[in-house]
Amino acid sequence: APRLRLVLGDQLNLNISSLRDADPSHDLILMCELSVEATYVRHHKQKLVLVLSAMRHFAKQLKEEGFKVRYLRLDDTENSGSFTAEIEKILSSSDCRHCVMTEPGEYRLKLQFEQWQQAHPEYTLEVREDDRFLCRHEEFRQWTEGRKQLRMEYFYRWMRRRYKLLMDGEQPVGGNWNLDAQNRNPLPDTQRPPKPVRFPPDRITQEVIDLVEDRFHNHFGDLHEFGWGVTAAHAKEALDSFIRERLPLFGDYQDAMRAGDPWLYHSHLSVYINLGLLDPMQAIRAAEAAYESGSAPLNAVEGFIRQILGWREFVRGLYWLWMPDYPRLNYLQADRPLPGFYWDAKTDMHCLQQCIQDTHKHAYAHHIQRLMVLGNFALLAGIDPTAVNEWYLLVYADAYEWVELPNVHGMILYADGGALASKPYAAGGAYINRMSNYCTRCRYDVKQKTGTNACPFNYLYWHFLERNINLLRHNPRMALAYRNLERMKEELREETNRSAQIFLQQLD
Ligand code: FAD
Ligand code: DLZ
Ligand code: SF4
Numbered sequence: 001a002p003r004l005r006l007v008l009g010d011q012l013n014l015n016i017s018s019l020r021d022a023d024p025s026h027d028l029i030l031m032c033e034l035s036v037e038a039t040y041v042r043h044h045k046q047k048l049v050l051v052l053s054a055m056r057h058f059a060k061q062l063k064e065e066g067f068k069v070r071y072l073r074l075d076d077t078e079n080s081g082s083f084t085a086e087i088e089k090i091l092s093s094s095d096c097r098h099c100v101m102t103e104p105g106e107y108r109l110k111l112q113f114e115q116w117q118q119a120h121p122e123y124t125l126e127v128r129e130d131d132r133f134l135c136r137h138e139e140f141r142q143w144t145e146g147r148k149q150l151r152m153e154y155f156y157r158w159m160r161r162r163y164k165l166l167m168d169g170e171q172p173v174g175g176n177w178n179l180d181a182q183n184r185n186p187l188p189d190t191q192r193p194p195k196p197v198r199f200p201p202d203r204i205t206q207e208v209i210d211l212v213e214d215r216f217h218n219h220f221g222d223l224h225e226f227g228w229g230v231t232a233a234h235a236k237e238a239l240d241s242f243i244r245e246r247l248p249l250f251g252d253y254q255d256a257m258r259a260g261d262p263w264l265y266h267s268h269l270s271v272y273i274n275l276g277l278l279d280p281m282q283a284i285r286a287a288e289a290a291y292e293s294g295s296a297p298l299n300a301v302e303g304f305i306r307q308i309l310g311w312r313e314f315v316r317g318l319y320w321l322w323m324p325d326y327p328r329l330n331y332l333q334a335d336r337p338l339p340g341f342y343w344d345a346k347t348d349m350h351c352l353q354q355c356i357q358d359t360h361k362h363a364y365a366h367h368i369q370r371l372m373v374l375g376n377f378a379l380l381a382g383i384d385p386t387a388v389n390e391w392y393l394l395v396y397a398d399a400y401e402w403v404e405l406p407n408v409h410g411m412i413l414y415a416d417g418g419a420l421a422s423k424p425y426a427a428g429g430a431y432i433n434r435m436s437n438y439c440t441r442c443r444y445d446v447k448q449k450t451g452t453n454a455c456p457f458n459y460l461y462w463h464f465l466e467r468n469i470n471l472l473r474h475n476p477r478m479a480l481a482y483r484n485l486e487r488m489k490e491e492l493r494e495e496t497n498r499s500a501q502i503f504l505q506q507l508d
Pocket of ligand 1: 265270271274304308313393403411
């Protein structure tokens with residue numbers, strides 16, 4: 001019997017589980033551009049162009065492969081505005097009763113499909129597991145069983161063994177599981193990272209750019225420099241160029257930051273992997289092959305593989321384990337509104353200003369910018385987790401809730417009280433100064449601790465510890481920080497608190 005196949009905007013892969021047994025002569029594939037998906041958070045303009053253009057290119061490819069595709073455009077007059085209404089329209093007007101889809105990556109959509117199925121027992125909605133991920137739900141659940149704490153490092157070792165990646169029998173190649181200690185170098189001024197691969201918009205992308213400028217002109221972000229790839233072929237080209245040109249130094253400069261350049265030696269592959277345009281195992285195997293052929297060192301290859309095989313799978317497992325209650329946690333009771341400068345970059349703090357500008361211009365910032373500048377500030381200033389989550393979900397081209405939420409709620413905000421990260425990633429200005437050149441052009445002085453010219457990260461750091469002493473003091477990984485706080489001269493401690501209070505008042 002013919003089946004309907006629904007493909008969501010981040011499932012753009014011919015080998016996706018919902019299409020695996022599709023029959024071009026019978027089946028109909030449904031794809032929908034929906035205004036709610038574009039606006040449930042007001043996504044960055046580049047993210048909208050990326051997703052919609054990639055969807056249109058994928059539909060074209062499906063048709064070229066001989067499939068019948070019903071593709072609903074945002075501006076089609078008969079667009080009913082929801083996935084389930086579109087499914088229903090097709091099922092009720094044909095003899096097909098069965099729709100197949102791959103599970104969505106966001107809880108909100110999972111719920112929507114479940115509710116529809118309950119209300120419509122006359123149809124079958126077959127939801128298949130998303131096996132683009134390298135750890136299935138059941139496997140992840142088994143891994144968590146009997147563990148008091150869930151830590152990425154142990155999950156990662158388990159995954160390395162399972163997939164026999166960089167293994168020497170039962171032991172890690174080179175003797176260490178994790179070479180992060182070698183991956184903390186600042187970038188020397190003379191070091192010139194290669195230019196990233198960018199893809200000039202083709203006719204389809206240009207059409208979507210016009211559409212987005214027209215319909216979503218008040219969304220955050222700049223479209224002038226749109227250069228993301230929108231097909232699997234583009235993604236493959238981006239992977240090849242990363243392996244050749246950037247991977248060898250990926251490890252060394254993984255944590256470094258430089259004003260005006262968010263790209264550095266990162267891969268810029270998350271957008272493609274998350275959309276389905278690039279298979280995560282293909283990226284991992286390509287890096288492994290570079291190590292084996294001697295073209296990239298172990299600290300780079302191990303570091304890169306850990307991000308995809310370890311972190312990416314770990315946060316995805318936790319998301320599904322902890323939803324739907326997770327986003328409501330607010331361990332540190334943070335409730336300050338998000339400062340306006342997260343939108344317009346109007347702040348004298350040069351590091352924040354640069355990271356927000358990069359984000360506005362490219363819908364991209366690399367990991368340490370997201371974690372140690374933008375995230376660190378949100379943590380130290382006690383910004384409301386709901387507002388921070390919304391910001392991260394809409395500004396980055398690679399953001400979907402399954403990956404954004406654990407990184408923001410758990411990793412940067414510690415809103416889950418340490419379920420994900422063993423301690424808050426709080427740091428003063430010295431860290432940013434060591435890892436970047438931001439401070440040299442800042443109106444604040446990173447060396448000063450208090451007063452109107454002092455780097456705000458410095459006093460906010462101590463104020464954060466002070467404010468949350470009852471919640472954090474018992475954490476063994478915070479012991480050193482609290483000992484330092486307790487050793488601080490009373491006068492300096494008071495000065496620090498005063499500076500922080502004045503700064504925070506001005507923020508509101
Ligand atoms: P690279 O540095 O080249 O890393 C290689 C790959 O590893 C990435 O492409 C990505 O697939 C994976 N990866 C690395 N770190 C993580 C991580 N912590 N979690 C999951 N995957 C990881 N990543 C997203 O894909 N979407 C998000 O919405 C997102 N939000 C984040 C929010 C915060 C606060 C933080 C700290 C991190 C977030 N990350 C997110 C993780 C990471 O910052 C991005 O994956 C990375 O910056 C993407 O750029 P890249 O492809 O150049 O990464
Ligand atoms: C992010 C996004 C956007 C902007 N637009 C669409 C769309 O029009 N149609 C669609 O099927 N998906 C879209 N997406 C992705 C979804 O919002 C959602 O984030 C993912 O499908 C979750 O797995
Ligand atoms: Fe950022 Fe402080 Fe350095 Fe200025 S001095 S760039 S605020 S870390």
